[in-house]
Amino acid sequence: MMEQTDAVAALSALAHAGRLEVFRLLVKAGHAGMAAGKIAEATGTLPNTLSASLNILTHAGLIHSRREGRSVIYSADFEAMSGLLTFLMEDCCSGEPAICGPVADLARAGTCATEGCA
Amino acid sequence: MMEQTDAVAALSALAHAGRLEVFRLLVKAGHAGMAAGKIAEATGTLPNTLSASLNILTHAGLIHSRREGRSVIYSADFEAMSGLLTFLMEDCCSGEPAICGPVADLARAGTCATEGCA
């Protein structure tokens, strides 16, 4: 289970337009991931600035990397993502379950709105 | 639908141990909310520091307030909360639906783990 410290680290990492864009790009890219250079190209950021962003997201546990030849491939950590979402939602229930139901439904609906994933 | 700018504002507001604690407290408190003084007491923060935190959460749209006598009652904005979760999850589906299913399930499971909310 995620600690508050981890949650703050993850939220801090995502609380930045550039890094949020990178993370969402990697979420879209799925397990295949994306080379740092491709990310820089897609987002229009300088290589060193992007590297700093990737470093912060990595240390927050939201993404991880593997080397493939000259490129370093980054990909989202979906377990960490679900861990963060779980942390943000888990207290929603403790007070009045009636409130949390719609929130969970909305989140789920939003998730599956794009295409027909169960 | 939430813009990236709004998402960054919300994430920034939550990316702080004190503010995250306040927000979760208000999520637990439900629609009844909680007076600023009670929040300060519960979290052990100075009134002015707490006021700054509440102000930031308010401007991020995550909470709202109403005055009751001498107290100002704060409560979580559950629509904003679900909006943020939706925003964070919506791109999960666009690439490979197979990945996003478990994430959504986990989030939902986490939500409902505490008690029996559908």
Added chain:
DNA sequence: TCCATATTTCGAGAAATATAGAAATATAGC
């Protein structure tokens, strides 16, 4: 009106974060 309670605003100093240029490191191919 005067006083007590509740909360917010102001102002300043300290700490953390963001960005970019330049240099350094790692890998691949010749």
Added chain:
DNA sequence: GCTATATTTCTATATTTCTCGAAATATGGA
């Protein structure tokens, strides 16, 4: 070994954020 490509690290500066004490504002009751 040499060169080109890919990415990271170093260093400095600009900016933002955090926290607190002190003062100000708002409400309720005597």
